[in-house]
Amino acid sequence: MIYFDNSATTKVDDSVLETFIQVSQKMNGNPSSLHRLGDLADGLLQQSRKQIASLLQVKDSEIYFTSSGTEGDNWAIKGTAIEKMRYGKHLITTSVEHPAVKESMAQLEQLGFKVTYLPVDKTGVVSVSDLRNALRPDTVLVSVMAVNNEVGSIQPIDEIGEVLREYPSIHFHVDAVQAVGKIPLDLSSSSRIDLATFSGHKFHGLKGTGFLYIKHGRKIAPLMSGGGQEKGRRNGTENVAGIAAMSRALRLLFDQQEQKTANQRLVRDYLMDELSKYPKVQLFSTKKGAPHIICFGLQGIRGEVSVHAFEKEDISISTTSACSSRNKTTSSTLSAMGVPEKTATGAVRVSLTDTNTMEEARQFLKAFDALYQNFKDIK
């Protein structure tokens, strides 16, 4: 089985699962309980937080646990909007964001907020000057993903941060779900990023875990009200086992990170080079993008069909975003990049992780070649 759909989700690492099991069996107390079992759970919760904060070089108090990347995006965006609406109701984002961001923005538009969606060039990257021009006195939020999940394009986060230094009251949110462990991400005290979303199951943790980074001093309204957990900002009994597992997964992710991303880049480059030799193949990702994502289209064949054809060879890939796969809509990222719809319907995505090998890539290409020969003559 060749699993090339890591941007949709990743395999849970064995040691990470082991942590989840151990904690569930032996430290299953509610961290808010007054007894020893509660103490133990609370201690582990705080230690997990400390480790995550240390790996990202931020303060413990800046990490808040959530249930997913989608929740993190919702909270960052709606939380900012609610908190800052008396100062302004203009939000800026890009036209290639994950549905969690897009739909949150759409919902706010329904409630009277104004949203500017920055266009992207044909490689899927926003322009910093477009952002600069879009800023208004009533802008309260800029939300830009660090790495696009469909094509892997990397947004100019640092440069956007520099522009926003002149606008210290605007919240700068970065969806870092696809970026962590793949490209450098600076959240240290000198960084301009205020909010950053992370999702556990994207780096070999469990589904149902994630966290939001909130820079010290930044206030966003809570979305989950309740018993006072996470300093009353994100209520709900903490999923200690999942969180501890996620903390371990993050540590493993950063262990030898450079070598891992270099390996992924090699495999990706190899795939890109080989695929581009086929006349009917159009590459939508570039080598300047994230090291683990290749989005390409096979002319004349619907993406779904390719996915099923690969499935027959025991290879898992995806049609652009898994979150939209079943909706049968074409990729909005590709259309924002100016890719005509007819071409976009043929798009599929290969997404790697550090355990994918050149050998797997070779097998993929073999299967692709067979597929190609089969379908190339179909109009």
Place this chain on the structure above:
Amino acid sequence: MQYNEVMVRYGELSTKGKNKKIFINRLSQNVRAALRDFPQVRVHGERDRMHLELHDANSEEVLKRLKSIFGIQNYSPVMKLDRDMEQVKQVAVEMVKEQYAPGKTFKIATRRADHDFELDTNDINQLLGAEVLRNVEGIKVQVKKPDITLRVEVRLNGIFLSCETIQGAGGLPVGSSGKGMLMMSGGIDSPVAGYLAMKRGVEVEAVHFHSPPYTSPRALQKAKDLTAKIAAFSGSIEFIEVPFTEIQEEIKKKVPEGYLMTVTRRFMMPITDRIREQRKGLAIFNGESLGQVASQTMHSMIAINDVTNTPVLRPVVSMDKNEIIDIAQKIDTFDLSIQPFEDCCTIFAPPSPKTKPDLERTREYESKLDVEGLIERAMEGLVFSEISVGDTLAAQQEEAFSALL
């Protein structure tokens, strides 16, 4: 820079005359204990000063540890070099560079214990001075009150360079003044009182009263964690838990509300005193400060102190709350202290305790209780443990959790 020696200068120690030797030995002992995990370090406590030979032990870490040892006035990291002027020149420049910031001035201060050395004091001052001027851009010489003084000592066994004097913790070596019992409540004041006692050379043992199930295990742990924090100044502290539940329940049943607190304290004192006797201590220490709470008026102190003749020493008696808090933050006990776990002092606290309890009445109410029996039973239930620096719950848990994370 990795230094190979440290020069330690004594504080008040040096005026002690006959006791000087005892103090120096005690200080040497404490320094050795603090550097327990650096067995290669040799500690030489001499009459005028102490010097440590590091033998490749990490000098940064050693210097850090010395900071909290009482009895040290100041100390200097030293480079011991062979009597080779070329090497001395090189290292001299390096050491000055480390201390240099634009605008600072320097001078070389040489002392020769070996008068037969080929160069005399002035020669050395000039030679090294010139070398530093040549190699440290922008630095200037200043003979009176320079910012940086590079001290050079020429002895038979080598040339010793030192450039930095680090302020020590002052005080007297822990243990040189004898042993004292600290009443450790878990509030902000008692750890500070303990620290101040240690500063004057007292070897403290922490006595903590707890009343389960009225007081929580977390409250007990907090007292232990605070003890671990002040153990930084002595290496380890004996922690003595006193089971206080029966006494508190009895008092609540039989003593009128206004005198609850006074009588409770009148039990804590003799128990602490008996422990003191058992442990061969000389005095009792606590964190009382005048006027803070009802028990801490002078009237209350009369009523409470009535039960013993042992000196009850109160290091923070004349400090304002914020002065105490400043120290608590300095010794890193403040954040722990403010954690809101009820201790036995608060759990049975009456709404309006008497600030001026009548001594006669106090004795009368107390006589209704089986004082001797209650105290004896508490003494039988004492639990002893040794708490070392770094033994906080957080540190212990960290170890257990790191296997999972």
